[in-house]
Amino acid sequence: MTLAYDLDIILRDHKVLGDPGSGAHAVVLSQLRQYLKWAERAGPAIVVGSLAELNGIVGGEGALRAEVRGAANGENGYYRWDGGRWTKVAGLDVSFGQLTNMSGTPNEISAALVASGERGTVVAFVGTALYNNEGGGTFIAIDGVREEILTAAGDPLPENQLIADQAFLLMRAPDGTLRCYFAGDAATAAAQAAQSAVQAQIARQAAESATASLTALQFTSRAVFEGTTILPGVVTVEMLGIFQRGDCGHPFRLTRLDSAPDPVEPWHWQSADGGYWLMAKPFPSPREFGARGNYASDDTASVRAWLRYGEITGLPLGGYPGVYRCTKSFELPEGIQIYGSGAPVIAAYPQYGGDKSLLRPGYKHRINGMSFVFSGTPTITVTTPRNDRFAVVRPCMYYKYPTPPVLKDIAILQDMDVFNASGQMTSAAQDNRAAGFTCGLWTESNKGVYERLTIFGYFDVQGIVISNFSPISHINPDYNGFRFNRITSGLAIISSDDGSMDEGNTGLQSFGNSYQGADHHDRAATNTNVPTLYIDGDVTTLGHIRGQSFTGDSFRTLVNDAIVLDHCDDVQFANCITEFAIVPGVPGLDQHGRLRGSSNVQSARFTNIASTHDMGLLEFMAECDGGTVTATSVGPRDGHIVSINGKAVWLGQNAGSYGPGIQFVDAVNAGTVTKGLMLQRSSDGGFRAELDDELIFDVTAEGIAYGYGGTQLPVISPVSIENKNSQLNQSRRAGQMILEGGTYKLLISASTAPTGTWRDAMGAVVYSPS
Numbered sequence: 001m002t003l004a005y006d007l008d009i010i011l012r013d014h015k016v017l018g019d020p021g022s023g024a025h026a027v028v029l030s031q032l033r034q035y036l037k038w039a040e041r042a043g044p045a046i047v048v049g050s051l052a053e054l055n056g057i058v059g060g061e062g063a064l065r066a067e068v069r070g071a072a073n074g075e076n077g078y079y080r081w082d083g084g085r086w087t088k089v090a091g092l093d094v095s096f097g098q099l100t101n102m103s104g105t106p107n108e109i110s111a112a113l114v115a116s117g118e119r120g121t122v123v124a125f126v127g128t129a130l131y132n133n134e135g136g137g138t139f140i141a142i143d144g145v146r147e148e149i150l151t152a153a154g155d156p157l158p159e160n161q162l163i164a165d166q167a168f169l170l171m172r173a174p175d176g177t178l179r180c181y182f183a184g185d186a187a188t189a190a191a192q193a194a195q196s197a198v199q200a201q202i203a204r205q206a207a208e209s210a211t212a213s214l215t216a217l218q219f220t221s222r223a224v225f226e227g228t229t230i231l232p233g234v235v236t237v238e239m240l241g242i243f244q245r246g247d248c249g250h251p252f253r254l255t256r257l258d259s260a261p262d263p264v265e266p267w268h269w270q271s272a273d274g275g276y277w278l279m280a281k282p283f284p285s286p287r288e289f290g291a292r293g294n295y296a297s298d299d300t301a302s303v304r305a306w307l308r309y310g311e312i313t314g315l316p317l318g319g320y321p322g323v324y325r326c327t328k329s330f331e332l333p334e335g336i337q338i339y340g341s342g343a344p345v346i347a348a349y350p351q352y353g354g355d356k357s358l359l360r361p362g363y364k365h366r367i368n369g370m371s372f373v374f375s376g377t378p379t380i381t382v383t384t385p386r387n388d389r390f391a392v393v394r395p396c397m398y399y400k401y402p403t404p405p406v407l408k409d410i411a412i413l414q415d416m417d418v419f420n421a422s423g424q425m426t427s428a429a430q431d432n433r434a435a436g437f438t439c440g441l442w443t444e445s446n447k448g449v450y451e452r453l454t455i456f457g458y459f460d461v462q463g464i465v466i467s468n469f470s471p472i473s474h475i476n477p478d479y480n481g482f483r484f485n486r487i488t489s490g491l492a493i494i495s496s497d498d499g500s501m502d503e504g505n506t507g508l509q510s511f512g513n514s515y516q517g518a519d520h521h522d523r524a525a526t527n528t529n530v531p532t533l534y535i536d537g538d539v540t541t542l543g544h545i546r547g548q549s550f551t552g553d554s555f556r557t558l559v560n561d562a563i564v565l566d567h568c569d570d571v572q573f574a575n576c577i578t579e580f581a582i583v584p585g586v587p588g589l590d591q592h593g594r595l596r597g598s599s600n601v602q603s604a605r606f607t608n609i610a611s612t613h614d615m616g617l618l619e620f621m622a623e624c625d626g627g628t629v630t631a632t633s634v635g636p637r638d639g640h641i642v643s644i645n646g647k648a649v650w651l652g653q654n655a656g657s658y659g660p661g662i663q664f665v666d667a668v669n670a671g672t673v674t675k676g677l678m679l680q681r682s683s684d685g686g687f688r689a690e691l692d693d694e695l696i697f698d699v700t701a702e703g704i705a706y707g708y709g710g711t712q713l714p715v716i717s718p719v720s721i722e723n724k725n726s727q728l729n730q731s732r733r734a735g736q737m738i739l740e741g742g743t744y745k746l747l748i749s750a751s752t753a754p755t756g757t758w759r760d761a762m763g764a765v766v767y768s769p770s
Contacts, residue, residue: 050071323371341370346359551574606632624643
């Protein structure tokens, strides 16, 4: 290859990150040496075969530099005429070295030198800056010897001459000073040459010891690695980055393979010498497989390769923060384990703020955490025999195996613009939502672990769907665990196959999750068909799913039917929070959210539910007229309620001002709280009875004050009643019945004299306390 020995040209044509059409990208040590020879010359050069021959020549103007070649006794090298004699400047065989173990501050750099392994003096050094240097003098200590770095012209180095994470070239000037000839992207050429210098050292040591296995080689990017010829003696190398230094978390190693793998997988890397290397990094992220994570790039292929690595090796996958835009659906491999790097805070509520404000053109790359943003067209379709919205589902991610998966600290986001480029909130018609994806995650797992996930999108089916039938193994999955997830568009637990007549999907454990409806940021555009929670074990035959436990969860939506239960058993809610708001005038959103049940609910339990509004508990009990519902301290329904076959007994306090009591509710007509038979303490500590909102009696300190139908009755002193050992009851006809000494006495149209004697309508004495 013909080289132009001009500093700017050689650096332009040999930078890896430069113009790929330059035609030259590989710099080898011999080429750099040759360049250094020319760079050292100033005018005509003297070339001789020995030092004795050179000493016979008097230097002067036009002959200030010379070179000895071909000598066998170490005389080869560069010489400079020093006013009266020739002084050796550098040996020919050593002109270049690599600076390693970089540390220090922007203006005080410390480094160690790795030379080519041959004799002589190093006159050129290449390193990678940790920081941009600052003004006021920049110094470097190479193997403990501190020197100031000057410009090529010999002036103090200006600020930002050295660029963080990029290479720089230092050369020893004739006056002995250390000068920086370039820094930045162009310096990648020298970085490649640095690898050649290290290879020379490795080759020499490998020749001395056939068992040598060195790991000194380090690469700042995959591009540099793939462009480097690595000698056979090197069996491991270290990667400091993928696209640039530090962009993949901790460094990792590549191990040389003895032969080409079959097949070649994405985790097999190839260097310029044709050798194949196995990537060995614990918990690799999609970046190791080429993903950019900047939203602008389509990372679908890289994410798919990342998932395949977990499938083939069985090793857990890790994460690196980034926004990985995916234009296709993903089928998660069996037994996949993903430990991400954190999920952003994005949900239907609040309406905007936090990472949700970054769902805007030009800002999505700034979303925090590890997010998979789905745009484009779904490539996976799940079909079921159901005749509702679950008949055809197109999820972003699909897991179809009973083997337990682990999904932690990632986000599955439906691509959309909550705001437009001008920062204005969009309408449903303007949000550019990837509406083809109708579900965030569909899973048929058994004992799966789902923790700290963010599922966000206005999905037309559900945020997460758990199906209780796996066509792979014909096993009904059980005991999945959901903890501390944020799920927009809610959770559905369903049967999806007609063969699942037995109860299954047992033992789901939900703790500390936030379930929100598919509530659009333009609230009136919310999908009214998607509740925060939907459980239904029926397909075309009667099948129940049972044993779901929700503890410490929150449920929030605008949808009228906020939680829907059907064909289920043993569903439990404890210490949960509900917040159901409305959008006035919009059907399906115009009433505070409520529980929706059916006669197919065999049992449900509610304990300590903090609700901002009436959840329609009694109506729910009436709908569940084929099973049992119990509730304790549910929102405004303080106390304990038990419903059996639609009929309820309420132990607590009604909406009035009275004390605790027992209410027998005809739940079919439970629209009004006080329907049915109510027995409770009076406000003054007495005893009160009502039937269908009508007073039966009210025993107070003054006696019985009122009768059935609101008729005024005489007052019987409680003392008299106690003396007679009497009991009081109420006939369904107007009047009062007294049981005394085993004999009933019926008082009709009774009146009273001041003495307390009771008389009938004709004035005859019927009863006297005496």
